[in-house]
Amino acid sequence: MLIFTFRRLNLFIFTMLLLTLLSFSLSFLFPGDAIINISGAINATPSQLIEIQNAYKTDSNIFWQYIAYLSHIANGDLGLSMASQSKISTEVLNLLPATIELSLVALFIAMFIGIPLGFIAAIKHNKTADNVILSISMLGYSIPVFWLGLLAILTFSISLGWFPSAGQISLLFEIELVTGIQFIDILISDSPYKWQAFADASAHVILPASVIAVAPATIFIRLARTSMIEVLETSYIRAASAKGLTFQQIIFRHAIRNALIKIIRHVGLQFANLVTIAMVTEVIFSWPGIGRWLIESIYQRDYTAIQSGLLVLSCFIFVVHILTDFIYAALNPLARGNKYGS
Amino acid sequence: MNLLDIRNLSIELINGDKNILAVDKVSLSMKEGEVRGLVGESGSGKSLLAQAIVGVLDDKWHVHADRFHWRGIDLLRLSIEERKALISRDIAMIFQEPMACLDPTTTIGEQIAEAIDTDSLSGFFWQKQKQRHSGAIKLLHKVGIKNHSACLSSYPHQLTEAICQRVMIAIALARRPILLIADEPTAAMENTNQGQIFRLLASLNQLKNMSILLISHDLENITHWTNTITVMYSGQFVEAGTTTQIFNKPLHPYTRALVDSSPSANFHLPAKSRLMTLPGSIPILQHLPIGCRLGPRCPRAQQACVKAPSVTNFHGHKVSCHFPLIPIKTPRKATNQKTVKGVC
Numbered sequence: 133m134l135i136f137t138f139r140r141l142n143l144f145i146f147t148m149l150l151l152t153l154l155s156f157s158l159s160f161l162f163p164g165d166a167i168i169n170i171s172g173a174i175n176a177t178p179s180q181l182i183e184i185q186n187a188y189k190t191d192s193n194i195f196w197q198y199i200a201y202l203s204h205i206a207n208g209d210l211g212l213s214m215a216s217q218s219k220i221s222t223e224v225l226n227l228l229p230a231t232i233e234l235s236l237v238a239l240f241i242a243m244f245i246g247i248p249l250g251f252i253a254a255i256k257h258n259k260t261a262d263n264v265i266l267s268i269s270m271l272g273y274s275i276p277v278f279w280l281g282l283l284a285i286l287t288f289s290i291s292l293g294w295f296p297s298a299g300q301i302s303l304l305f306e307i308e309l310v311t312g313i314q315f316i317d318i319l320i321s322d323s324p325y326k327w328q329a330f331a332d333a334s335a336h337v338i339l340p341a342s343v344i345a346v347a348p349a350t351i352f353i354r355l356a357r358t359s360m361i362e363v364l365e366t367s368y369i370r371a372a373s374a375k376g377l378t379f380q381q382i383i384f385r386h387a388i389r390n391a392l393i394k395i396i397r398h399v400g401l402q403f404a405n406l407v408t409i410a411m412v413t414e415v416i417f418s419w420p421g422i423g424r425w426l427i428e429s430i431y432q433r434d435y436t437a438i439q440s441g442l443l444v445l446s447c448f449i450f451v452v453h454i455l456t457d458f459i460y461a462a463l464n465p466l467a468r469g470n471k472y473g474s
Numbered sequence: 475m476n477l478l479d480i481r482n483l484s485i486e487l488i489n490g491d492k493n494i495l496a497v498d499k500v501s502l503s504m505k506e507g508e509v510r511g512l513v514g515e516s517g518s519g520k521s522l523l524a525q526a527i528v529g530v531l532d533d534k535w536h537v538h539a540d541r542f543h544w545r546g547i548d549l550l551r552l553s554i555e556e557r558k559a560l561i562s563r564d565i566a567m568i569f570q571e572p573m574a575c576l577d578p579t580t581t582i583g584e585q586i587a588e589a590i591d592t593d594s595l596s597g598f599f600w601q602k603q604k605q606r607h608s609g610a611i612k613l614l615h616k617v618g619i620k621n622h623s624a625c626l627s628s629y630p631h632q633l634t635e636a637i638c639q640r641v642m643i644a645i646a647l648a649r650r651p652i653l654l655i656a657d658e659p660t661a662a663m664e665n666t667n668q669g670q671i672f673r674l675l676a677s678l679n680q681l682k683n684m685s686i687l688l689i690s691h692d693l694e695n696i697t698h699w700t701n702t703i704t705v706m707y708s709g710q711f712v713e714a715g716t717t718t719q720i721f722n723k724p725l726h727p728y729t730r731a732l733v734d735s736s737p738s739a740n741f742h743l744p745a746k747s748r749l750m751t752l753p754g755s756i757p758i759l760q761h762l763p764i765g766c767r768l769g770p771r772c773p774r775a776q777q778a779c780v781k782a783p784s785v786t787n788f789h790g791h792k793v794s795c796h797f798p799l800i801p802i803k804t805p806r807k808a809t810n811q812k813t814v815k816g817v818c
Contacts, residue, residue: 189713290531367575367577368575368577371567371645373530374528374566375566375588375589375645375646376563377589381588385580385588386579390578390579460553463579
C-alpha cells in the first residue's frame with residue numbers, strides 16, 4: 133500500500149510538471165507580449181516592467197524562465213488578472229471552493245442515483261425494468277445541459293417556485309468565509325440562524341447539481357449495468373449460489389463490491405466531463421465558481437486568468453482522480469500489490 | 475433406497491426459435507456412501523447435468539425430468555424455494571478452476587464463515603460471529619490446512635490452485651452435505667496436487683460416509699477412486715455400472731473406445747504407433763445427429779441407430795445401445811431382440 137501511495141504521488145508530481153509546462157508555453161502562444169501574458173501587469177510602468185522581467189528571468193534562456201515560473205507558482209503567485217488587476221491566487225481561492233462543492237454534490241447525486249439504477253437494470257436484465265431504465269438513460273444523455281438548465285429554472289424556480297434560480301445562498305445570511313466550502317462554513321459558524329442558512333444553501337445547490345448530474349448519472353447507469361451483468365455471470369457468483377446463499381446475500385456480499393470495482397475507475401474519468409458540464413451550468417445558475425470566472429475571462433481575453441484557471445482546474449480534477457484510485461485500491465485487493473504498471 | 479434418483483433428465487438451451495437439446499434423457503442414480511464417476515469428453519454435458527442437479531443454471535437453460543427423487547422425496551413436487559433449501563442443505567458442489575470460484579475481493583475467512591449454516595449456531599449475533607470464526611478454522615483443519623490464520627486472512631489470488639480447491643472443499647463441507655458433486659476438481663493441477671485432492675475426497679467418503687459424484691473427462695485417472703461409473707457422450711447416457719464392469723467388460727462401443735484409448739490399455743502396441751481412437755470428433759451443439767449421437771463415429775452403427783436406443787439392464791450394468799458388445803441372452807424380453815440376434 134505504501135508503494136501504491138508513492139506511485140500515485142509520483143504520477144501526480146510528473147503530471148503537474150507537464151501541466152505547468154503547458155500553461156507556461158501558453159503565455160508564448162497567446163497574442164501579445166509573453167511577459168505581460170504571464171504576469172498580467174498591463175498597466176505596469178517601465179520600471180515595474182523591468183522588475184517583473186527580472187523576477188521571471190526573461191534575459192536568461194527558456195529553461196531558467198520555466199524554473200522561475202515554477203518558483204512563482206510554488207510561492208502561490210499566479211500573476212494578476214488582466215481584467216480586474218487583482219491577484220489571481222486570491223480570486224481562485226475564493227471561487228474554487230464553490231466549484232468543488234457544486235461538482236462534488238453533483239457527483240454524489242449522479243453516483244447515488246446512477247449506480248443503483250444500473251444494478252437494478254442488470255438484475256432485471258432483459259425485463260421491462262431494464263428497458264425502461266435504459267431508455268431513460270438514453271434520453272438523459274441526449275439532452276443538452278444548457279437547455280436542461282434553463283428548462284429546470286423555468287419549471288422549478290419560476291412556475292413551481294420550489295428552488296431559487298441563482299446564486300449560492302440568499303444574501304440575508306451572513307456567513308464568514310473560513311474554509312470556503314459553504315456547508316462547512318455554515319456548520320462551524322456561530323450564527324443563530326445557522327440551520328436556516330443550511331436549508332437555504334441546500335435549496336440553492338439542489339437545482340444546479342441535479343442538472344449537472346443528469347449526464348454523468350446516465351453514464352453511470354450504463355457502466356453499472358454492464359459491469360453487474362458481467363459479475364453476475366462469473367463462476368464465483370454461481371459458486372456462491374451453490375453454497376446456499378440467497379440471491380440478496382449474493383448481491384450484497386459479493387456482486388456489488390465486485391461491480392463497484394469496475395465502475396470506480398470510470399468515476400475518476402467521468403469527473404473531468406462533469407467539471408466541464410459544471411462550468412456551463414455555473415454560468416446559467418450564476419454560481420460564483422471558477423467555471424463562470426474562467427468563461428468570463430475567455431470573453432475578456434484575460435490570458436493570465438485563462439492560463440492559471442486551467443492549471444488550477446486540471447489540478448483539482450487530477451486530485452479527484454487520484455482519490456478514486458485510492459478508493460479503488462481499498463476495494464480491490466488485487467490492485468494494492470500491483471508493483472509494475474497500472 | 476437410492477440417495478439420488480434421476481430419470482430422463484433433459485436440458486434444453488433456449489436459443490431464439492430453435493431450442494438445442496444439450497442433455498438428452500440422462501438417468502443417474504446414486505446410493506448412500508457411493509463414489510460415482512461421471513465420465514465423458516468435454517462438451518458431453520456432464521457439468522451441465524451437475525449444475526442442473528444443484529440448480530445453479532441460469533435462465534437460458536430449461537431443465538426437464540421425468541423423476542427427480544432425493545432420499546425418497548420427490549423434488550419435482552416441491553416449490554422452487556423448498557427445493558433450493560433442501561438441495562443447498564444436503565448437496566454441495568465444487569467446481570473446476572477453484573480460483574475463479576472464490577470472490578476475489580473477499581477474504582477466505584469471510585467466504586468460509588458465510589457458508590456455515592445459521593441454524594447450527596446459537597446465542598446472540600456477536601457469539602454467532604465467534605462461532606462462525608471457530609467453525610471456519612475447524613473446516614480448514616478438516617481439509618488439511620494447518621496454518622489457518624494465514625489462510626483465513628488472505629485473498630484468493632494469494633493462494634495456490636490446490637489450496638483454493640481445498641478451501642472450496644471446506645466451503646462445501648460447511649453445511650455437512652450428504653452428497654458432494656465434484657466437477658473436475660483437479661483440472662489444470664499438478665499430479666501431486668491431484669493425488670492430494672483425490673485422497674482428501676476419498677477420506678471424506680470413508681470417514682463421513684459422504685457420497686461423491688466425481689465428474690471427469692479422464693476415465694483412467696478416476697477409476698482408482700470410484701465404485702461406480704456413468705459414461706456420457708454428447709449429452710446422452712451411454713453406460714453405467716461398477717468400475718470393474720466398465721473398465722474390464724464395457725458393453726458400449728464408446729466405452730470400449732474410451733478404455734482402449736488410454737496408454738495403459740495399449741501396452742502391447744509397438745512404439746510410435748497410433749493409439750486406438752474413434753474417428754471424428756464430438757458433434758457441436760448446433761449439428762447434433764439424430765438418434766444415437768455416437769452414430770456417425772460408431773464402428774458398429776447400423777440402420778437402427780437413427781433411433782435413440784433405450785436403456786438395457788444386464789445385472790445392474792446399464793447400457794444404451796442397439797448393438798452392445800457382449801450380447802447376453804436375458805430371460806426377459808430385450809427391447810431389440812431381433813437386432814441383437816443379428817449381431818450374434
